[in-house]
Amino acid sequence: xxxxxxxxxxxxxxxxxxxxxxxxxxxxxxxxxxxxxxxxxxxxxxxxxxxxxxxxxxxxxxxxxxxxxxxxxxxxxxxxxxxxxxxxxxxxxxxxxxxxxxxxxxxxxxxxxxxxxxxxxxxxxxxxxxxxxxxxxxxxxxxxxxxxxxxxxxxxxxxxxxxxxxxxxxxxxxxxxxxxxxxxxxxxxxxxxxxxxxxxxxxxxxxxxxxxxxxxxxxxxxxxxxxxxxxxxxxxxxxxxxxxxxxxxxxxxxxxxxxxxx
Amino acid sequence: xxxxxxxxxxxxxxxxxxxxxxxxxxxxxxxxxxxxxxxxxxxxxxxxxxxxxxxxxxxxxxxxxxxxxxxxxxxxxxxxxxxxxxxxxxxxxxxxxxxxxxxxxxxxxxxxxxxxxxxxxxxxxxxxxxxxxxxxxxxxxxxxxxxxxxxxxxxxxxxxxxxxxxxxxxxxxxxxxxxxxxxxxxxxxxxxxxxxxxxxxxxxxxxxxxxxxxxxxx
Numbered sequence: 001x002x003x004x005x006x007x008x009x010x011x012x013x014x015x016x017x018x019x020x021x022x023x024x025x026x027x028x029x030x031x032x033x034x035x036x037x038x039x040x041x042x043x044x045x046x047x048x049x050x051x052x053x054x055x056x057x058x059x060x061x062x063x064x065x066x067x068x069x070x071x072x073x074x075x076x077x078x079x080x081x082x083x084x085x086x087x088x089x090x091x092x093x094x095x096x097x098x099x100x101x102x103x104x105x106x107x108x109x110x111x112x113x114x115x116x117x118x119x120x121x122x123x124x125x126x127x128x129x130x131x132x133x134x135x136x137x138x139x140x141x142x143x144x145x146x147x148x149x150x151x152x153x154x155x156x157x158x159x160x161x162x163x164x165x166x167x168x169x170x171x172x173x174x175x176x177x178x179x180x181x182x183x184x185x186x187x188x189x190x191x192x193x194x195x196x197x198x199x200x201x202x203x204x205x206x207x208x209x210x211x212x213x214x215x216x217x218x219x220x221x222x223x224x225x226x227x228x229x230x231x232x233x234x235x236x237x238x239x240x241x242x243x244x245x246x247x248x249x250x251x252x253x254x255x256x257x258x259x260x261x262x
Numbered sequence: 263x264x265x266x267x268x269x270x271x272x273x274x275x276x277x278x279x280x281x282x283x284x285x286x287x288x289x290x291x292x293x294x295x296x297x298x299x300x301x302x303x304x305x306x307x308x309x310x311x312x313x314x315x316x317x318x319x320x321x322x323x324x325x326x327x328x329x330x331x332x333x334x335x336x337x338x339x340x341x342x343x344x345x346x347x348x349x350x351x352x353x354x355x356x357x358x359x360x361x362x363x364x365x366x367x368x369x370x371x372x373x374x375x376x377x378x379x380x381x382x383x384x385x386x387x388x389x390x391x392x393x394x395x396x397x398x399x400x401x402x403x404x405x406x407x408x409x410x411x412x413x414x415x416x417x418x419x420x421x422x423x424x425x426x427x428x429x430x431x432x433x434x435x436x437x438x439x440x441x442x443x444x445x446x447x448x449x450x451x452x453x454x455x456x457x458x459x460x461x462x463x464x465x466x467x468x469x470x471x472x473x474x475x476x477x478x479x480x
Contacts, residue, residue, distance in 0.1 A: 023296060023297055023298075025297055025299075031292075031296055032293060035288065035289055035292045035293070036289060038285075038288075039285045039286065039288060039289060040386060040390070042281070042282070042285050043282065043285075043342055043343060043382070043386065044382075044383060044386050046278045046282065046339065046342060047339060047343065047379045047382040047383045047386070048379070048383065049274070049278070050274075050278075050335050050338070050339050050375055050378075050379045051375075051376060051379035051380065051383070053270075053271075053274065053335070053375075054335055054371075054372045054375035054376050054379070055376060057267055057372055058369075058372040058373070058376065061368065061369065061372070063361075063369060063372065063373075067361050067362075068361075068373075068376060070360055070361070071357045071360060071361055071373055071376055071377055071380075072376065072377075072380050074356060074357060074360050074377075075353050075356075075357050075376075075377040075378075075380040075381050075384075076380055076381075076384050078352070078353050078356060078381070079349065079353060079380070079381040079384040079385055079388075080384065080388065081415065082345065082348055082349040082385070082415065082419070083349075083384060083385040083388035083389060084388065084392070084403070084412075085412050085415050086345065086385065086388075086389055086392075087388070087389060087392035087393075087396075087399065087403060088403050088404070088412055090389065090392065090393065090396075091396070091400055091403065091404065094396075099393055099396070101289070103389060103393050104289055106344075106345075106389065107343075107385070107386050107389050107390075108282075108286065108342065108343060108344060109286065109341070109342060109343070109344040110344045110345075111344055111345045111346075111347075111348060113348075113457065114317060114320075117313070117316075118313045118317065121309065121312035121313050122309035122312070122313065124312065125305060125308040125309040125311075125312055126305055126308075126309065136299075137293070137297035137298075137299035138299040138300075138301060138302070140293065140297075140299070141290055141293050141294040141297065141299045141300065141301050142301035142302070142305050142306055142309055143309070144289060144290035144293055144294075145290040145294075145301055145306055145309075146306065146309035146310055146312075146313055147290075147313075148286055148287060148289065148290050149310060149314075150309075150310055150313030150314055150317050150318075151313070151317050151321065152283065152286070152318075152321070153317070153318040153319075153321030153322050153325070154320075154321035154322065154324045154325045154341050155279060155282065155283060155286075155321075155341045155342060156283065157321070157322055157325040157326075158275075158279060158325050158329060158337050158338065158341040159275070159276055159279040159280055159283065159338075161325070162272070162275065162325075162329055162334060162337055162338065163272045163334075165325070165326060165329050165330065166268075166272075166329070166330070166333075166334050169330045169366060170366075173366060178475075179472075179475060180366060181364065181366065182434065182471050182475055182480055183330075183468060183471070184330055184331060184364075184365050184366050185431050185434055185471070186434050186464065186467040186468040186470070186471040187327060187330060187331055187464045187467065187468065188331055188355065188365075188427065189427070189428070189431055189434045189435040189438055189439075189463075189467045189471075190327075190438050190460065190461070190462075190463035190464030190465065190466060190467035190468070191327070191328075191331075191347070191351070191460045191463060191464060192420060192423065192424055192427060192428065192435065192439075192463075193435060193438035193439040193441070193442045193463040193466075193467065194438075194442050194456055194459040194460045194462070194463040195347070195416060195420045195456060195460075196420055196424055196439060196442065196443075197439070197441075197442025197443050197445060197446040197459070197463075198416070198442075198446055198452075198453050198456045198459075199416070199417045199420065199421075200443055200446050200447055201446040201447070201450040201452065201453035202450055202453070203447060204447060204450065205450070211410070211414065212414055212416075212417040213417070215414040215417040215418055215421065216417040216418070216420065216421035216424075217421065218418075218421070219417065219418045219419070219420075219421030219422045220421040220422060220424060220425040222422065223421070223422040223425040223426060224425060227425075239360060240360060242422070243352075243356045243422055243423070246418070246421070246422035247415075247418045247419050247422055248418075250414070250417070250418035250421060250422070251411040251412075251414060251415060251418045252411060254410045254411055254413070254414040254417075254418065255407065255408070255410050255411055257410070258410035258413075258414075259410075262410070
């Protein structure tokens with residue numbers, strides 16, 4: 001609730017400085033909150049628009065409503081834990097940049113893996129420490145511009161060239177349907193391999209470095225157990241929640257594992 | 263894929279994404295105008311030089327690597343809402359698996375878009391709730407007790423995902439997986455640049471799959 005009070009109490013404080021009216025800078029000003037909020041609402045509207053259009057088209061194609069509802073349920077359940085992790089990212093960046101900018105950057109386009117280095121790099125260029133809140137509006141606007149302009153290429157390329165990329169994939173599939181499918185699967189296997197490899201990055205650092213590996217194994221085992229329930233014991237509802245159950249279970253068990261080995 | 267719907271998705275996508283690009287610029291522009299604090303050209307360029315060479319390359323690579331898997335609608339949405347590798351893409355792949363449809367088909371495209379849209383809405387709402395309740399949530403989220411759980415979110419996600427997808431495609435996965443294991447164990451510092459290594463893994467996987475396919479092993 002403190003934050004809501006913040007929004008309403010911080011509105012436009014003005015001070016006279018060098019004969020020009022300058023607004024007193026505040027990292028958490030109502031103005032910044034409202035600007036970020038408008039953009040977040042825009043993105044929410046885009047999600048709702050695409051949800052509606054694809055839902056209508058799916059029905060037109062005869063995909064059963066039950067299947068669509070299962071997709072919604074599983075996507076919803078799966079997204080909760082990563083979203084909470086994103087809030088942690090907002091907290092990390094908020095010490096340096098206040099709430100509105102990290103809230104916006106992590107709701108739209110970004111991920112902490114990009115935004116943190118971008119903010120750090122901009123801060124280094126300006127010679128300001130990232131350990132304390134920015135006090136100078138010019139520093140703030142520079143960092144905001146660097147974070148915005150620095151992380152935009154993916155969106156620009158998708159906007160301009162996605163039609164061509166998808167056209168390429170479709171023509172690949174037309175030439176050889178089987179190879180087209182294998183190609184997409186291989187893309188995905190490449191991605192999973194990179195992330196799985198990363199989990200093993202610290203194993204030479206001793207037992208502690210094995211923690212992520214054990215968590216990964218537990219998550220895999222939980223997934224297999226879910227599979228057993230779904231396929232052998234015919235617990236059908238569990239199929240939609242197998243991924244979130246395995247993920248949350250492994251996250252929970254990482255706590256005692258870390259205590260034991262850390 | 264029928265031209266009419268696919269054409270429509272591209273038209274909608276281009277309009278929404280162009281508007282999104284403008285909207286994203288709105289924040290720094292509004293902050294600069296409101297506080298009469300436009301950045302110095304030199305400082306801005308210096309800041310951008312530290313970010314652009316890496317992130318523009320990563321962004322470009324991501325666009326080419328992830329968009330074929332996400333489908334058109336999913337990409338137009340996913341590249342605006344972000345968090346693709348750690349959230350949107352696993353979510354879409356899981357949804358397609360549950361619905362029994364394949365990426366690259368129109369059904370796959372629709373299920374992927376629905377799943378990414380739902381995921382984006384959930385994430386946006388949870389973050390809004392998080393920002394509003396921050397003072398209450400912060401001590402819980404940052405507690406020492408929960409720290410390992412959040413530190414291990416990626417292993418917890420990819421472990422479960424790997425079981426499902428690698429068991430089905432182990433022949434394609436074997437070579438890129440071995441390559442990545444050796445690489446990361448030999449150079450642990452690469453863990454920070456995993457997004458750069460995704461396309462490397464993808465190229466190795468595609469090359470290996472091509473050889474296996476031509477020799478009739480797939």
